[in-house]
Amino acid sequence: MSGTHRRAIGVETIGMTMRFGAFTALDDVSIKVPAGSFHALLGENGAGKSTLVKCMMGFYHPTSGDMLVDGHEVAIASPRDASALGLGMVYQHFTLVPSLTGAENLVISREKVPGIIDWRKERAALAAFMGRMPFKLPLDVKVAELAAGEKQKLEIVKQLYLGRNFLVLDEPTSVLTPGEAQDVLGLMRGMTKAGDLTVLMISHKFHEVTAFADDITVLRKGRLTGTGKVSDLSHKEMAAMMIGDQPIAALDSRAAPKPDAEIVLKVKALKAPDRTGLKSINIADLGVRSGEIVGIAGISGNGQKEFLEVLAGQRAHNTGEVWVRGMPYTATRAEARELNVRLIPEEPLKNACAPKMTVAENIAFRTFDVDGNGKPVSWISAGAIKSFSARLVQQFKVKTASLSSPIASLSGGNVQRAVLARELTGEVDLLIVSNPCFGLDFSAVAEIRARIMKARNAGAAVLLMSEDLDELLELSDRILVMSDGALVYETPIAEASVQTIGEHMAGHH
Amino acid sequence: MTDMVSSPDMPGILEARGYRAALEWIARRAEAFVIPLAALVVGMVLFSLFILAVGRSPVQLYETMWRGGFGSWFSIQNSLSRGAPLLLAALCVALPARLGLVVIGGEGAIVLGGVTAAAIGVVLNGAPSFLVILLMGVGGAAAGGIWIGAVGALRHYRAVNETISSLLMAYIAIALMNHLVEGPLRDPASLNKPSTQPLSDVYRVGNIPGMEVHWGLVVGILACVLSWLLIEKTRWGFAARIAGGNVRAAQVQGLAVGPLIVGFTALAGGFAGLAGMVEVAAVQGSANGSLAAGYGYTGILVAFLARHNPLAIIPVAILLGGIDASGGLIQRRMDLPDATVLVLQGMLFIVVLFSETFYGRFKLFNPDLWQRST
Numbered sequence: 001m002s003g004t005h006r007r008a009i010g011v012e013t014i015g016m017t018m019r020f021g022a023f024t025a026l027d028d029v030s031i032k033v034p035a036g037s038f039h040a041l042l043g044e045n046g047a048g049k050s051t052l053v054k055c056m057m058g059f060y061h062p063t064s065g066d067m068l069v070d071g072h073e074v075a076i077a078s079p080r081d082a083s084a085l086g087l088g089m090v091y092q093h094f095t096l097v098p099s100l101t102g103a104e105n106l107v108i109s110r111e112k113v114p115g116i117i118d119w120r121k122e123r124a125a126l127a128a129f130m131g132r133m134p135f136k137l138p139l140d141v142k143v144a145e146l147a148a149g150e151k152q153k154l155e156i157v158k159q160l161y162l163g164r165n166f167l168v169l170d171e172p173t174s175v176l177t178p179g180e181a182q183d184v185l186g187l188m189r190g191m192t193k194a195g196d197l198t199v200l201m202i203s204h205k206f207h208e209v210t211a212f213a214d215d216i217t218v219l220r221k222g223r224l225t226g227t228g229k230v231s232d233l234s235h236k237e238m239a240a241m242m243i244g245d246q247p248i249a250a251l252d253s254r255a256a257p258k259p260d261a262e263i264v265l266k267v268k269a270l271k272a273p274d275r276t277g278l279k280s281i282n283i284a285d286l287g288v289r290s291g292e293i294v295g296i297a298g299i300s301g302n303g304q305k306e307f308l309e310v311l312a313g314q315r316a317h318n319t320g321e322v323w324v325r326g327m328p329y330t331a332t333r334a335e336a337r338e339l340n341v342r343l344i345p346e347e348p349l350k351n352a353c354a355p356k357m358t359v360a361e362n363i364a365f366r367t368f369d370v371d372g373n374g375k376p377v378s379w380i381s382a383g384a385i386k387s388f389s390a391r392l393v394q395q396f397k398v399k400t401a402s403l404s405s406p407i408a409s410l411s412g413g414n415v416q417r418a419v420l421a422r423e424l425t426g427e428v429d430l431l432i433v434s435n436p437c438f439g440l441d442f443s444a445v446a447e448i449r450a451r452i453m454k455a456r457n458a459g460a461a462v463l464l465m466s467e468d469l470d471e472l473l474e475l476s477d478r479i480l481v482m483s484d485g486a487l488v489y490e491t492p493i494a495e496a497s498v499q500t501i502g503e504h505m506a507g508h509h
Numbered sequence: 510m511t512d513m514v515s516s517p518d519m520p521g522i523l524e525a526r527g528y529r530a531a532l533e534w535i536a537r538r539a540e541a542f543v544i545p546l547a548a549l550v551v552g553m554v555l556f557s558l559f560i561l562a563v564g565r566s567p568v569q570l571y572e573t574m575w576r577g578g579f580g581s582w583f584s585i586q587n588s589l590s591r592g593a594p595l596l597l598a599a600l601c602v603a604l605p606a607r608l609g610l611v612v613i614g615g616e617g618a619i620v621l622g623g624v625t626a627a628a629i630g631v632v633l634n635g636a637p638s639f640l641v642i643l644l645m646g647v648g649g650a651a652a653g654g655i656w657i658g659a660v661g662a663l664r665h666y667r668a669v670n671e672t673i674s675s676l677l678m679a680y681i682a683i684a685l686m687n688h689l690v691e692g693p694l695r696d697p698a699s700l701n702k703p704s705t706q707p708l709s710d711v712y713r714v715g716n717i718p719g720m721e722v723h724w725g726l727v728v729g730i731l732a733c734v735l736s737w738l739l740i741e742k743t744r745w746g747f748a749a750r751i752a753g754g755n756v757r758a759a760q761v762q763g764l765a766v767g768p769l770i771v772g773f774t775a776l777a778g779g780f781a782g783l784a785g786m787v788e789v790a791a792v793q794g795s796a797n798g799s800l801a802a803g804y805g806y807t808g809i810l811v812a813f814l815a816r817h818n819p820l821a822i823i824p825v826a827i828l829l830g831g832i833d834a835s836g837g838l839i840q841r842r843m844d845l846p847d848a849t850v851l852v853l854q855g856m857l858f859i860v861v862l863f864s865e866t867f868y869g870r871f872k873l874f875n876p877d878l879w880q881r882s883t
Contacts, residue, residue: 354751401877
C-alpha cells in the first residue's frame with residue numbers, strides 16, 4: 001500500500017443526522033470538501049464537530065444521511081471501511097508507541113504485517129516513500145526522543161504511509177509551539193496545493209484557519225450555521241457563525257500596573273523532583289506583585305504541573321522556599337485562609353471537585369468548616385451551604401438544573417464557573433490558575449478571562465500558567481517561559497514577541 | 510476581590526418547589542434503595558436456581574428462611590443477636606469506604622479487640638464491674654483502632670494498597686490470637702478448645718431487659734447513628750467526603766488528608782474491636798478461636814448492600830443476621846448443609862458488586878434529565 005501513489009480525494013456528506021436517544025448531536029449537516037482543498041471545521045465544544053467526523057470515519061453509524069467519496073455514494077460501516085477508501089484521522093493526542101522508532105511505528109501500523117519482518121526491504125521501501133514526502137524526519141530514532149512537532153509530523157506521515165489521501169486533523173497544533181504549528185500546517189498546505197492530499201481540520205484558532213485553509217464550515221448546536229471561503233470572511237464573521245448572537249463578556253480594561261506594589265508571591269531556589277523522579281524542576285527566583293498577572297508559558301510536560309503541585313502543597317520540594325506576603329507558605333488550609341491564597345488547577349472537574357457531590361457541596365468546599373466570622377465550626381448546616389451556594393450560583397451565572405445535582409452533570413464551562421465562584425468570592429491576595437479555559441467554549445472563555453482580569457484589577461497577584469499563548473498574551477503583564485523545569489525567559493507584555501517566546505518554549509536558546 | 514452583585518431574593522429557577530421538589534428529593538434518594546433491593550431479588554433468584562439444581566424447592570427454602578429468621582419472636586431475637594456484631598463489623602468497611610478506601614480486614618480488628626478485652630477482664634479481676642467493662646470496651650476498641658489505623662497510615666504515607674494490607678493483617682491478627690490463647694493467656698482448664706480464662710459473671714454484658722438479645726445490639730445501633738451524624742453533619746465528615754470524592758480536590762483545598770484517613774480508619778477499626786469485645790463479654794465469656802467466626806467478612810457484604818450509609822447498615826445487618834439465623838432450621842427441615850446460606854451470601858455479594866455499575870444509569874432517578882416544565 002505504501003508503493004502506490006494515489007491522488008487527493010474529495011469527500012461530501014449529505015444530510016448527516018446523528019441522534020443519541022432523545023438528543024440530536026448532529027442535525028442534517030451537509031458539508032463538501034473538494035479534492036485537494038484545505039477545509040476548516042469550526043465550532044464550539046459540543047457543536048457536533050467530532051460527531052460529524054466520527055460519522056465520516058465509521059466510528060458512529062449516523063441515524064440518517066449519506067456520504068460521498070469522489071462523487072460516489074459509499075457505505076462506511078467501520079473505521080476499516082474508511083481507511084480502505086483512503087480516509088484517515090490524526091488525533092489531538094499522539095497515538096505512536098514511544099519506545100519504538102519511527103520506522104517501527106510505521107511498519108507495525110499497517111493492517112497486514114508479515115510474521116517475520118524483512119527490515120532491509122522495509123527500510124528501502126520507507127526511504128523511497130520518504131523521498132516523495134515533503135516532511136523530513138529521522139525514522140531511526142525512538143519516538144520518545146522526538147520533539148512534539150516531529151511526533152505530529154510522524155502521525156501525519158503514518159496516515160500517508162497507510163495510503164490515506166483524505167486526512168481529518170483534530171486540533172493538530174494544540175501540543176505544538178507556534179513555530180512547529182506553522183511548519184506542520186505549511187507542509188500540509190503544500191501537499192493539498194499539489195493535489196496529493198485533502199485536509200479537513202478541526203480548529204479553534206482563527207489565525208491558523210485564515211493562514212492555511214481555503215474554506216470553512218461552521219457548526220453550532222449540531223446544525224450547520226455557516227460556510228464560505230476564508231478569503232471572504234473576517235474573524236468577527238466566523239465568531240458570529242460559531243456562537244450566534246449571545247453576548248460575550250468584555251475584558252475589564254487593564255488598570256495601570258504599579259511597579260512598586262507589594263510582592264505577594266515569592267519563590268526562591270525551589271527544587272523538586274518531577275513525576276518521573278529522574279529530572280527536577282528548578283525555580284531560581286520568581287516574584288508576583290499585587291495587581292499584576294504573571295503568565296507562565298511552556299509546552300506541557302516542562303515542569304508546570306509539578307510547580308503547581310508544589311504551590312498547592314501536593315508535592316514535597318527538596319530545597320528552596322515559597323513566601324506569601326512575607327510569610328513562609330506551605331499551602332495548609334489555615335495558611336491559605338489567613339493569606340487569602342486561591343488555587344485553581346486545570347481540568348477543574350478532575351482536580352478541584354468531587355464529581356459525585358452536589359453543586360452546592362462543591363461550592364462550599366472552601367468555607368464549609370467556618371462560620372460567618374471565620375471561626376471553625378464542628379457541625380455543618382446543609383441549609384446554610386445551600387443558601388450560600390445559591391447566591392454564588394446566581395452571581396457567577398452557573399447553569400445547573402438544581403443545587404442538588406452532582407457537579408459532574410454540569411458542562412465544562414459551568415463546572416469552571418462554579419469553581420471560580422468558590423475561589424474568587426471574598427478577598428483574594430494571591431490567585432494561582434492553570435489552564436483555566438482548556439476545552440471551554442467561546443463565551444465561557446471570555447467570561448472566565450474577564451473574571452481573572454477583574455481579580456487582578458482588584459489587587460490580586462495572579463500567577464497564570466497556560467499552554468495557550470494567545471491567552472497569556474491577552475491577560476499577562478509579564479510572560480515567563482518554562483522549559484525543562486526552569487524559567488528560562490522573561491518579557492514584559494509590551495515587548496513580547498510570539499516568535500521569541502516560541503523559540504524559548506522549544507528550548508532553542 | 511469582592512463581588513457585590515448579589516441580590517437578596519433567591520433565584521426561583523434554581524430549585525423546584527412543592528410537589529415537584531418532593532418528587533425530585535425522592536427520586537435522588539430512591540436509587541440508593543431500589544438498586545440494592547433489586548440486587549437482593551436477583552441474588553435470591555440466582556440462588557433459587559442453585560436450590561433447584563440440588564433438587565429442592567426454592568419456595569419451601571425461602572419460606573423456611575423466613576420462619577427461621579423472622580417467623581416468631583424467638584427467631585427475631587435470634588436474628589437481632591446475630592445482626593448485632595454485623596453492625597459494628599460493617600462500619601469497619603463503610604467508614605473507610607466514604608474516604609475511597611476498600612478495607613476488608615475487619616475480622617482482624619474483631620479478633621484483636623476480643624483478645625484484648627478478655628485479657629483486661631482477667632487481669633483486672635476483682636475491680637468494680639462497670640469500670641472493668643468500660644476498660645474492656647476501650648481496650649478492645651483501641652486494639653482494633655490501632656490495627657486498622659495502621660492500614661490507613663500505610664495507605665496514605667507509604668502507598669500500600671489498603672485492601673491487600675488489611676486482609677493480610679487479618680491473618681496476622683488471627684495468628685496472634687491463636688498464639689495468645691494457646692500460650693500466655695491460655696486457661697489451663699480449657700482442654701479441647703484453647704481459650705483465655707473465663708470472665709467472671711459480673712464482667713459479662715447481659716441482655717436488654719425483656720429480650721433475649723444482648724446489649725451489643727444497642728451499642729451497634731448507637732455506633733451506626735453516631736457514624737451517620739459524623740459523616741453527614743460534621744465538618745470532619747464533610748472533609749472526609751471531599752477526600753473520598755476526589756483526593757486531589759481535598760489537597761488543593763488544603764485539607765489534612767493524612768490525618769483524616771488515619772482518623773477514619775482508626776475509628777472504623779475501633780468499632781470492629783468493640784464488636785470483638787461484645788462477642789467476648791456478651792456471648793463467648795472468653796476469647797478463643799470462635800472470635801474468628803467470619804463477622805468481619807459478612808460485614809463487607811452488609812456495608813456494600815447498605816451503600817456505606819451507616820443508617821442503612823441497621824436494617825441490612827438485621828436482614829443478614831436473619832439469613833444466618835435460619836441456617837440451622839434449613840439444615841433440619843430441608844436436609845441441606847447449613848453452609849447453604851453462605852452460598853446465598855456469596856451470590857448476593859457478586860450481584861451487589863455488579864449492581865454498582867447501574868448507578869447513574871436510570872433517568873427515573875436523575876431529575877437533571879427530566880423534562881423541565883418551567
